[in-house]
Each structure stands twice: as structure tokens, then as C-alpha cells.
Amino acid sequence: MRKVLAAAGVLAGLALWPAAAGASGGYGCVGSWTLEAGDYGCDSTVVISPGNDTRVNMLLLLRELNGAGTTPRDHSMEQWEYDEYGHSFFDWQQLTDTLYPVDDQTEYSSMNGTRCQSVEQGGEQFMAAVARNRAIGAADRDRLAEGRAALLDFCVSISGWSTRNMPAEFDSAALSRSYSSREARDFGTYISGAAAFYAGEWRGAKARFASLRGARDEWVREAARYMEARTALAEANDSGLNEWGFYDADEADQQKAREAGEALAAYLEAYPSGRFSTSARGLQRRARWIAGESVQQGANYARLLASVDAGSRAAVDLIDEVEGKFFFVDGAEEGMRGPLLLAVHNLMRMRSTPGQEWDNRHDQPLLTTAQLASHEAVFTDHPELFTYLQANRAYYIDHDYRRVLQLLPDDARHSSYSPLQFSRQMLRGMALAQLGDRNEVGFWRELIEGTDRLYQRPTVELGLALAWERAGQVDRALGPDSPIEDARVREILIEYSTGPEVLRSLASGAGRTQDERDRAAYVLLYRELTRGEYAAALRDLSLARAGAPTTNSDEDTYEPQIPAGVFASGNFTGAYACPSLRETLQRLSGNARDVQGRLCLGDFYRLNGFDQHYLDYDRDEGTLGSHASYPGEATPRSRFYSDIIAQRGVSREDRAYALYRAIHCYAPSGYSSCGGEQVAEEQRAAWFRRLKNEFGDTRWGEEAEYYW
Amino acid sequence: MLAACGSRDDPAPEPVDARQYDSFFLWSGVAPPDYLSDAESVYLLWGELRMDDPEHVVALRREVPRNPGPELWLVVRAERLDWGEPAYAELLAQAERWRVAGNPLAGVQVDFDSATLRLGSYARFLRDLRGRMPDDLKLSATGLMDWTTGAADDDLAALAEVLDEVVVQTYQGRSTVPGYEAYLPSLERLEVPYKVGLVEGGEWQEPDWLPGDPEFRGYVVFLLAP
Numbered sequence: 001m002r003k004v005l006a007a008a009g010v011l012a013g014l015a016l017w018p019a020a021a022g023a024s025g026g027y028g029c030v031g032s033w034t035l036e037a038g039d040y041g042c043d044s045t046v047v048i049s050p051g052n053d054t055r056v057n058m059l060l061l062l063r064e065l066n067g068a069g070t071t072p073r074d075h076s077m078e079q080w081e082y083d084e085y086g087h088s089f090f091d092w093q094q095l096t097d098t099l100y101p102v103d104d105q106t107e108y109s110s111m112n113g114t115r116c117q118s119v120e121q122g123g124e125q126f127m128a129a130v131a132r133n134r135a136i137g138a139a140d141r142d143r144l145a146e147g148r149a150a151l152l153d154f155c156v157s158i159s160g161w162s163t164r165n166m167p168a169e170f171d172s173a174a175l176s177r178s179y180s181s182r183e184a185r186d187f188g189t190y191i192s193g194a195a196a197f198y199a200g201e202w203r204g205a206k207a208r209f210a211s212l213r214g215a216r217d218e219w220v221r222e223a224a225r226y227m228e229a230r231t232a233l234a235e236a237n238d239s240g241l242n243e244w245g246f247y248d249a250d251e252a253d254q255q256k257a258r259e260a261g262e263a264l265a266a267y268l269e270a271y272p273s274g275r276f277s278t279s280a281r282g283l284q285r286r287a288r289w290i291a292g293e294s295v296q297q298g299a300n301y302a303r304l305l306a307s308v309d310a311g312s313r314a315a316v317d318l319i320d321e322v323e324g325k326f327f328f329v330d331g332a333e334e335g336m337r338g339p340l341l342l343a344v345h346n347l348m349r350m351r352s353t354p355g356q357e358w359d360n361r362h363d364q365p366l367l368t369t370a371q372l373a374s375h376e377a378v379f380t381d382h383p384e385l386f387t388y389l390q391a392n393r394a395y396y397i398d399h400d401y402r403r404v405l406q407l408l409p410d411d412a413r414h415s416s417y418s419p420l421q422f423s424r425q426m427l428r429g430m431a432l433a434q435l436g437d438r439n440e441v442g443f444w445r446e447l448i449e450g451t452d453r454l455y456q457r458p459t460v461e462l463g464l465a466l467a468w469e470r471a472g473q474v475d476r477a478l479g480p481d482s483p484i485e486d487a488r489v490r491e492i493l494i495e496y497s498t499g500p501e502v503l504r505s506l507a508s509g510a511g512r513t514q515d516e517r518d519r520a521a522y523v524l525l526y527r528e529l530t531r532g533e534y535a536a537a538l539r540d541l542s543l544a545r546a547g548a549p550t551t552n553s554d555e556d557t558y559e560p561q562i563p564a565g566v567f568a569s570g571n572f573t574g575a576y577a578c579p580s581l582r583e584t585l586q587r588l589s590g591n592a593r594d595v596q597g598r599l600c601l602g603d604f605y606r607l608n609g610f611d612q613h614y615l616d617y618d619r620d621e622g623t624l625g626s627h628a629s630y631p632g633e634a635t636p637r638s639r640f641y642s643d644i645i646a647q648r649g650v651s652r653e654d655r656a657y658a659l660y661r662a663i664h665c666y667a668p669s670g671y672s673s674c675g676g677e678q679v680a681e682e683q684r685a686a687w688f689r690r691l692k693n694e695f696g697d698t699r700w701g702e703e704a705e706y707y708w
Numbered sequence: 709m710l711a712a713c714g715s716r717d718d719p720a721p722e723p724v725d726a727r728q729y730d731s732f733f734l735w736s737g738v739a740p741p742d743y744l745s746d747a748e749s750v751y752l753l754w755g756e757l758r759m760d761d762p763e764h765v766v767a768l769r770r771e772v773p774r775n776p777g778p779e780l781w782l783v784v785r786a787e788r789l790d791w792g793e794p795a796y797a798e799l800l801a802q803a804e805r806w807r808v809a810g811n812p813l814a815g816v817q818v819d820f821d822s823a824t825l826r827l828g829s830y831a832r833f834l835r836d837l838r839g840r841m842p843d844d845l846k847l848s849a850t851g852l853m854d855w856t857t858g859a860a861d862d863d864l865a866a867l868a869e870v871l872d873e874v875v876v877q878t879y880q881g882r883s884t885v886p887g888y889e890a891y892l893p894s895l896e897r898l899e900v901p902y903k904v905g906l907v908e909g910g911e912w913q914e915p916d917w918l919p920g921d922p923e924f925r926g927y928v929v930f931l932l933a934p
Contacts, residue, residue: 078760114770244740244752245771669857669894 031089033492033623035430035463038352038396043089046455048388048423050350050396053092054327057344058305058319059099060419065340065382066310068419071454076101083560086488087458098454100313115234116155116198123148125275126190129219133183140184143176147191150174155198186215190224197227202235219275226276229263233283236260236290249290257290282321289325295335301326302338339382342375346389350396367393388424395427404431412447422456429463433470440467448483458486462624465489469627475502480510487513489624494519495615496625500528500536503630507543515562518548522564523630526615529601530634535589541582544568552609563608571607575699576657578603595644595654602637602661602674611637611673636675638665645687656695659687666708684708721913724884724906726929733783733875733905733930736768740776741931749779751817751848751875751928754802756785763792765799775810781848782806785819789833796840803845815846815872824858831866838870846872850905853878853885856894868900875928879907882932889915901925908932 031043037051044052048060062068075087076097085094130136130144175192179185193208209231212224236259240252264284268277288297301322308315326332327345336345349367372393379386391407394400408428414421425447432440444464451457461484468477474497477484484490494506494516503524511517521543528537548565563570572578578600587597605611616634619625641662644650650658663684665674672678688707695701726732727743733751734740744750752773755765765784773780782803799816807813818837822830838847849867851874856864867874876895878888884907885891892915895902905928906912918924 081759241771242740243774243776244734244744245769245773246740247771248739668861668897671857671890673858 030084031086031488033086033088033462033619033625035426035433035459035466036622038350040351042091043085044091044095045089045459046419046422047426047459048347048419049427050347050352050392052347054344054348055092055319055323056095057347058322058340059095059315060423061340061343061385062305062308062315062319063310064385064419066306066308066315068310071452072098072101073453074098075454079559082488087455087486088462088489090455096313096316100316102313114155114158115200116158119152119155119194119198122194123152125219125223126187129217129223130184130187132219133187133217135181135183135216136187137180137184140179140181143179144184144187144191147175147188151191151195151198154195158198183217186212186217186220190220190227193224193227193231197231197234200234200238202231202238205231222271222274223276225267225270226274226280229260229267229280230283232256232260232263233287233290236287240290249292252290254291257287261287261291285321285325289329294326294329295331297326298332298335298337298341302341305340306338339379339385342378343385343389346372346375347392350392352396366397369393384424385420388420388427391424391427395431399434401431401434404428405435410443412443412450414450416450416452417456422451426459426463429460433463433467441471445483458489461486461489465493466624466627469493469497469624472628474498474628478502478506487516490516491519492619492625495523496619496630497628498523499630500524500533503527504540504543507540518545518562518564521545521548522562522567523615525564525567526610526613527630527632527634530613530616531630531632532588532592532635533632534585534592538582538585538589541567541585550608566608570604572600572604574603574607576600576603593643593647595647595650598640598644599654599657599661602640605637606661606674612675616675634675638662638672638674638676641665641674642676642679652695653698653700656691656698656700659691659695660700660704663687663691663704663707667706668708670708721911723909724912724929726908726931729906729927729929731903731926731928733928735931738931738933745777747778749781749814749928750776751781751783753783753785753819755798757787757791757795759787762788762790763794765795765802767798767802772805772809773811775812779812779814780806781814781817783817783819787820789820789830791833796837800840800842803841813845815848816841817848817850817875819850821852822855824852824854827855827859827863827867831863831870834867835870848873848875850874851876851898851902853888853891853894856897857891861897864897865899868898871900873925874898874900874902875905876902877905877930878912879905879910879930882907882909884910884912889913892918895924896921898923903928905930 032041035045035047037045037047037049039051040053041051044056046060048057052060075082075094077085077090077094081094085091090098126148127145130141136144172192172195175195176188179188189208189212193205193212196202196205196208206228209224209228212220215221215224236253236256237247239256240247240249242248242251261284264280264287267274267280268284271277274280285297285300288294304318305322308318322341326335327341333345336342346367349365349371372389376386379389387407391404394403394407404427408424408431410425410428411421412425412428417425429440429443429447432443437443441464444460444467448457448460448464451460465477465484468474474493476482477493478490478498490512494503498506498520503520506520507517507524509517511520521540524540525537525544528534528540544564544567546565546568548568549561549563550565550570551561552563553560567581570581572580572584576599578584578596581604584597584600584604587594588601591597641658644658645655645662662674665672666684670681684707688704691701691704726741730748731750732744732747734744734753736753752769754769755767757765782799784799803813803816816837818834820830834847834849841847847870849871853876856876876898878884878892888911895904901923903925904918907930909932
């Protein structure tokens, strides 16, 4: 959000709207930079909590209960995501990309998500079965291969990615009708059935597949039986699509869905461990969902969640399915079974503003103590999970932080933490913070030792940074011995919470990276200038590295950068002749009311994009960066102009320029881009008249044509 | 120039009641309400080009509409502008597919939250896209309110040159942006037909001058999931 603000130029008087000004990622989603997670937001943390995405809580608990194996060492995220989320926050996609990296080489299939997504793999299995069947000769095999190729072409054309004109339907003339053996003919019939299936001709597909129940080839027999059921399901699914292409569960033909379920059951009965039995079981769950029988699947999902390999991507797919097809369907609360689903559901019902989510699916009544207690038996084998749920209720609903401490004893001396152990200690630390406990910092420092470096450590670092910031000890957070390593946490402290001494020390060499040294120099000089600390700024000017960038993002890559170079080699002069920034500061440090000095400093702000500077916006209350600040108040350049306009003894030329610039603060929108209070339009009109009447003979009086 | 700030006699702003309007924007997960078929025009979000893959548009709406009645706009949301060739091909093929299915397709709309100071490069992107599109399809873009308050004249002119219309969003998330009434007067800087995008249920008070603006073409209500 920071860099977006800097680039987008939000109106000073209307600063209520920073996030939409050019949100560069997601839908304005950024890390919240607080450990409080009582509300659903678009960011989650590795602390299992009410505010997390329910899928994140499911996955963390799944890895807790099923044994997750190892965590990767590196995050899988883009730079822009890191800028907005750091390593303490993530969304579902970022978490799963990191924990279950997908091979980048995976071919992008344009048919993903359509019925045709199975056509390629299906074709390979088909041709392998053809090759296995010795009754099929080479000529027939070629014809069958041509048929499959035509089918693939058809799928590509209807998948919408091809720029060719689409055939309205599959051209069955492309299929051979004459084969020299019955076996080959059966395979040919199978292709016709598949073509009808992909084209959405359900009757034709079902008839052809049904006709293969007595096929000689056992692969054809089994595959046709499976496809018969799959066709029934596709037909049921199709019945829910309206003219907008929208799937409307209320419109779906539930009878057809039940028939599909029966056909799938028939396949599974005939082939309990058949080639397609895993797929068929998944399709059965979908058939039940279409038939409106999701709630009854709680036990089934609980079983699947308890048995899926937590180290495999299948866990992610299963959780996505549970989330989309079960967890939020009407009446699902009645269907929650097993400790995992029940824990996640109970946490969701502790959200402090239910119904605030985008789709309103989360509008559940707040969980009462009695309701929670009634679930205790489900957690008999997981007492620590149950007390953790109680502790969350105490923290987020009752705000009874002493109870949290009773429920979650200090256990922060491990060499590693499971997701639940870690969450328990984090919530304990948060309760210590709420109570203002003097051991809070010590607790975080102890906890940090055993954390994994992926997400746990940055999360504890955030807790520690908040504790030090609240205590007015940002110097410790950024000092040489600080365990706080996360670059984003450090950056926020440098930008918003740090005073001149620490900034100067970081900029002079104590900063851990070049980036950090540049940032400290940039922030220090910006604060000194805007607070009128001109002599100090003059002394510190050499901290701005000459080779540092002068724009806040790279022209080509858009990557954000720290423009510390503007203080050394920015734009110092426009039409009004100004010396270097150093000379301007020399004048101002001699006399802070020096007229030319202020006009030139104003031009330095203007020419280097300092208007509506992101550093002048307050951080959200309670977040990192909101508990401490650089001393003093910034003076906007609009003040220079209004003061000089009214000041005695100013030269005609300079007063005219002050008027000219004050007027232009409102160009072109009618809103001041120069900070300070917005002045009324009459005042701007009066400035303009004065410039034209009194100073019409000056360059600025001549050049002024409008006011805004 | 500034319009007068609302005086005390103004009626209190009412929440936007979608049924009172005739053009709508539909996100991919939002169920089309029954009155949608009677609308004049509907903007349907089809897919998005995400930050992590400039080569492809991820389709969010797989099924092609089957001429539900209104004039349709095919909307693609973009998180970046350096599109690869396949992404353009996917977009244009989808537009063709909608037309072949019998839909009255008005054109393509791009939804990209361009930073105000980068509108110039956005205009260049749009000009390139326009050059790839069939002549009988229009090009629309969603716009942000601070474009017209902060952008340079040249950049706004470049946008106006390449676009058939802009739909200016007045909301963030589920609510109207606070202070929207102060942003709106700058819309007169847009030398291109524009519609005002309202969020269903958000606050809205039509400024007196708006209906008289020659470029104003009415409203588009962005529908929310119930």
C-alpha cells in the first residue's frame, strides 16, 4: 500500500481512500501487521485463529493431526506479495504454493476446469489399451488413433482458447465406421461415446457406453461403465447451468444427481478397486452435493481429512473441496464431525463481526461457552486442541486474558513447535501483551528460539517488535543484538516508529543491508526537512548515497526502490532559479524564514514527488508502526506559500512566485496537492486576482492564466 | 471547479437499490438475479490475468452465456499489463465464442487499477489491445475516481482517444468511497462517454450537475452476493 500511495497521489483532503488508489495486488489485500485475528480479513497467519481463512486453519490442523513432515525452507512468493504481506502474513494461495510447491514446468492446459480436461490422459490410456489388445491390427489401430486425435482437436476448439472458428458440434464423419475386428469396433464405439460426452449429447453418450457393457475387451468394459456414470453426473451438473452460464444449485435436477450417484455406486460395486475408483468416489461426493445432500457428508469428509497425506498436494485439493462443497452449505453446522472440522467451525463462530465477509457465507451466531463445552467429547483424544479453543473464546469474546494464561501454560522452551503448540504459545504471548505483563518481551525472546524460519519466526518477531514499539524501545528492536530479522518488520519500524538517533545510526552503517541503510537515510532526511530541522539535515545530507535511485520505482520493472538519491542528485530547480539542496539548506539553517530558501525547498518537494508523501499518512491504530513516531509535525509546502504571501518585506518577484505556486497547488483538480488545509475557492480566486493585478508585470503574473 | 458541498436541505443519501437501475456488473461468483435478464446491458467478469502469470488469462467463468437478453460486455480483470501473446488470443477467442453462441456482445472491458501517474502506459496498452480487436467490438475500461483528480491532461486525452467508454468505480470493497461527492466534479475532465459504477447497497446521492454532463451515460451497478 505504501508504494502505491506514493505513486498514485491521493488527495490530501480526502485521504480516506488509500487502498483503492491503485491496489497492485489482490483486491487491496495486504498484511494487517497486528497479531489480533478476531475478524476475518484477507490475510492469515500460522496462528490458528478465528480470523484466518478457514482453509488455512484446516490445513494447519491437518498437519498437526496427521503429521506434516517437514516444512520447506523458502517461501514461494513474488516480490510484490512480499511487499504487501511480508513473511508474517499470507493468503491461502501463497501458503499452499509455499508448502506444496508446484513444478513450474507443469504444462498449462487450456482445458483445465472443463469436461475436456480428461481428454488427453484419457486418450493415452485408451491407446495403451488398444495396444494391449492383440485382436486389433495395425490398420485399425491407426484409425482409432485418428479418431482420438479428432476428439482432441474438437476439445481444443471448444475450450475457447483457439482463435479458429469453432465447429458447432463434433463432426462424426471424422470417425471411422469400418473396423476389421469386433474388438476394434468396440473401441470405435467408445470414441463415439466420448465425443458425444464432450459435446454434451448425453443421450447419445449414454447409449453408446451402455452398449459396451458386453464388450470383449475388459478395459473397454470398465471404462465404458465408468463413463456411463460420469455422463449421468455431467448431465446433472449441466441441469444447474442457467442462460448466464452460472451454476445455480437450486436449479439443478436433484433426481438426475441421485441417478448419477447410483450409477457411480454401480461402477464401484463392480470395480471396488478399479482403474477409476478414486475418481468415482470423488464424483460420488459431487453427485451428493448437487443432490443437496452435502450435510450428510460430514463423517465422510472427517474420515478423508483424517487419512489424507498431509505432506501431499492432495491435502490442499481435499480442503478446497471441503470448503467449497461442504463447510458453508446451508445447515452445515449440523454436519460437522471429528475434531478438525469441529475446531475450525467453532473458531469461525468466534469471529467478532460475523457476516462481514465478501459473500456473507460466514454469518453464524456467535459461539456460546455452553455450545463449546458440549463439543468436549469430540476432543477427548485432543485435550490441548480443546483448551486452545476455550482460550480463543476467552481472548476474542470474553477478553479474559488471565483465563487465557490459565488455559495455556508457558511452554516456550522447545526446539521446535507443531502448528498447535505454536498457536498456543502465540496466544499466550498476546494475552501477556494485553495484560501489560513485564515478562512479555522475555517470553517472545524465548519462544523465538525454537521456531521454524518460514512463518513462525517472523510472526514472533512481529510480536516482539510490537512489544518494543509499545514500550518506546524501538532502538532495541533495530539494535545490533536484536533478533528481529524480518526485513518488512524492520522497514515499518524505520519508516514510522523511529527517531533521529536510531535512523542516523542505521544510515551511517548499522543498517543490516544497503536497502536498510538507504531507507534510514531517506526517512531521516525527509523527516528533518519537513520538521524544519535544517541544520541537522545539512549535517546528515552526506548519508544519502550518491548512486542511490532517484525514483520510487524502477522505470522498467516497476519494482519499488528507495529514492534516497534525490537528496544528492534530485531535481533542484524549475523555472524559479534555485541552487542545490545543500545551498538551500545552508540558507534555511541560518534563517528558517528565508524566503528564497523556503520557495526552493517547496520546489524540491514538488519536483521530486514529495507531495502527499506516504510517510505523512498514519498507520492504522494498533498495527505495527502506530505505537511510536518521529517527533514533531510536518510542515506542508502550502504553508510556505501562505506565509510568504502574508509576510512583510518580501520581494515582488518572490511574492508573485508564492502566489503562483499557491494557486497551482490546486491544479488541475481543485484539490490541494501541497498538503495542509484546503482553502476555499474564493481564496484561490483572490490570489489569482492579486497576482494578475498587483504583480501582472512579473514573469509569474504574466504566466498565470487560470486558477482552479 | 468545485460543486457546492451538500447543503442541509439535501435528502439523505439512499443505499443503492439495484432494481432501480438498468445496467449491471457481475463478478464471477455472484448469482445473476432474475431481473438481470431485463437489463439493458450487463458486464460479465470472465477472467483475470494475474500478477504471477502474464501469459494467460485465468477463466473465472467457464460457461458461455446463452443469450440471456441484455447487451453483454466481456470483462477481463488485469493485475499487470505486460501480457503475453497467448493472453490476447485467449481474450479474443472468448469474445468470438460468446458471439458465436448468439450473444449480443457490445465489446470488451478491461478492469485494471492503474496508478494515476501511470495512466499514460495504460493508454498505450489499451491502444495496442484495440488494434488487435475486431472493429465492431467496443473497448471499455473501469476507472478510478482519482484518475480525473490527479492525472495529467495528456494521459486523460490518450485514454479518451482509445476508449469508447469508462465506467468510473465509486466504491471500495462493499461500500461507496467516503467523500465521493468531492471527487466527482473532476469527471468533467473526461472527454469520453462515461458511466458511474455504483456498488449495490452502497451510499449514493446523485450530484445535481451529473445528469447534465454531456458525456454522462448513466450508471452501472456492481452486484454483490446476497
